[in-house]
Amino acid sequence: MKRRDFIILFGGAASLPVAVRAQQPAMPVIGYLGTGSSILSADLIRAFHQGLRETGYIEGRNVAVEYRWAEGQNNRVPALIADLMRYQVSVIAVAGSTPAALAAKAETTSIPIVFAIATDPVQVGLVASLNRPGGNLTGVVTLNVEIVPKRLELLHELFPTATSFALLVNPTYPALAELVMRGVQAEARTLRIELHLLHASSDSDLDSALATATRLRVAGLVVGPDALFNSRIEQLAALSVHHALPTVYQWREFVAAGGLLSYGTSISDPIHLCGVYTGRILKGDKPADLPVQQATKIELFINLKTAKALGVDMPTTLLARADEVIE
Numbered sequence: 001m002k003r004r005d006f007i008i009l010f011g012g013a014a015s016l017p018v019a020v021r022a023q024q025p026a027m028p029v030i031g032y033l034g035t036g037s038s039i040l041s042a043d044l045i046r047a048f049h050q051g052l053r054e055t056g057y058i059e060g061r062n063v064a065v066e067y068r069w070a071e072g073q074n075n076r077v078p079a080l081i082a083d084l085m086r087y088q089v090s091v092i093a094v095a096g097s098t099p100a101a102l103a104a105k106a107e108t109t110s111i112p113i114v115f116a117i118a119t120d121p122v123q124v125g126l127v128a129s130l131n132r133p134g135g136n137l138t139g140v141v142t143l144n145v146e147i148v149p150k151r152l153e154l155l156h157e158l159f160p161t162a163t164s165f166a167l168l169v170n171p172t173y174p175a176l177a178e179l180v181m182r183g184v185q186a187e188a189r190t191l192r193i194e195l196h197l198l199h200a201s202s203d204s205d206l207d208s209a210l211a212t213a214t215r216l217r218v219a220g221l222v223v224g225p226d227a228l229f230n231s232r233i234e235q236l237a238a239l240s241v242h243h244a245l246p247t248v249y250q251w252r253e254f255v256a257a258g259g260l261l262s263y264g265t266s267i268s269d270p271i272h273l274c275g276v277y278t279g280r281i282l283k284g285d286k287p288a289d290l291p292v293q294q295a296t297k298i299e300l301f302i303n304l305k306t307a308k309a310l311g312v313d314m315p316t317t318l319l320a321r322a323d324e325v326i327e
Contacts, residue, residue: 028091028282029064031084031111033077033104035097036231038069043253044095047268051275057282072231074099074173081107093278094139095271097227099173101126105137112287114277115139116270118225118250119176120146121292130292138287140273142265142295144225144250148180149187151248151263154300155220156191157318158246158261162219166196168209170226180224201228206235210243220246223254233257246310255301255326260310265295299323 032048034041045067049059057063066087068080077100084092085108092108094101094115101115105126115126116139127133130141148167155165167184169177181197188195196216198209213221221240223229229236230251237257240247249255250264273293281287300318303326307314319325 027062027064029066029087029089030278030282031081031087031089031092032065032067033070033080033084033092033094033100034067035070035072035074035077035095035100035227037071038067041069041095043268044271047272048093048095048275048278051272051277052279054276055279055283057279063282070097070100070227072228074103074227077103078107085111091278091281093274095274096230098124098126098176100227101137101139105135109136111136112281113137113139114274114281114287116142116274118142118144119179123179124175127292130294132288133290133292134288136287138277138290138292140270140277140293140295142270143298144264145176145180146183147264147298148222148224148250149183151222151250151261152184152187152195153191154248154261154263154318155222155246156193158312158315159219162193164194164196164216164218166198166213166216166218166221167224168198168200168213168221168229169224170201170228171199172201173226176226177224184222184224203232203235206232207239210239210245213245214243218245220248223247223249225250233259241306241309244310246312252299252301252324255303255306258303258306260303260306260312262301263298265298269297270295301326 059065070076081104092104092111092113094104098117098119101117104113121127121141126137169180171177200206200209233253234257237254237259246260248261249259251262251267255262300322301324302322
């Protein structure tokens with residue numbers, strides 16, 4: 001072989017990988033919309049990544065993820081969705097908020113959307129049915145709205161002679177607030193107790209709402225499911241202790257942060273399933289054909305240290321039913 005031929009052959013072989021890489025399609029991009037903050041959502045991101053891994057996707061290797069955070073403010077969601085769409089995302093994953101899922105649906109009918117929410121998606125108009133969602137949305141639904149009345153029942157079990165309790169909701173999304181209020185009010189009538197409705201739509205509202213509950217001399221507080229409340233876990237737990245107000249929440253994370261009780265489904269399991277569905281859609285499944293999954297495991301967590309600080313004598317019957325007692 002002549003020297004000149006060797007140089008041409010070697011040069012062509014060396015450049016081949018670059019040419020092959022140039023012909024490969026760009027890796028798909030997932031738009032992840034978290035309704036809380038990135039600092040408080042590390043466990044959720046890990047659960048989402050685990051779901052992606054189970055379908056063969058690893059961030060940075062064969063898929064990219066663009067993250068946006070609403071910080072508990074539903075009014076920020078439309079602009080965040082629009083921003084994600086500018087990145088030509090292949091799928092939008094909406095973690096933890098019915099208003100955010102509805103906003104995403106309003107922004108696009110073509111990009112697949114995978115949601116993880118606590119509200120019946122048929123009732124609020126996200127999908128046509130659970131088994132055959134239709135359209136461009138599917139996802140996971142928990143029981144955390146349906147079982148809010150059970151949280152009031154737990155407080156009543158804790159304080160059987162009390163006649164006055166309170167419910168905290170966010171009025172900025174009336175559909176969810178009214179759904180929660182109807183269920184808890186019906187339970188209050190069944191228990192023959194008075195229920196005070198408290199509203200909070202900002203950080204400053206939270207302190208004043210719990211101060212109002214204290215002035216009303218309620219025996220305990222039920223915190224409704226909402227993106228604002230879920231992104232203020234430590235703040236709400238601290239406020240409930242500061243105001244000496246026994247409070248029941250939906251997730252273990254509230255109890256781990258110092259809250260008294262939680263009763264609901266896991267915070268991470270639905271996000272894990274959201275990751276699985278996102279990966280399946282990237283592989284070619286259509287959201288219209290993926291049934292909405294339902295998280296059905298309900299757990300009770302109790303913080304005995306907080307109970308002692310609040311002077312609450314926890315019944316042995318309640319302790320025996322707990323999935324975990326934090327001491």
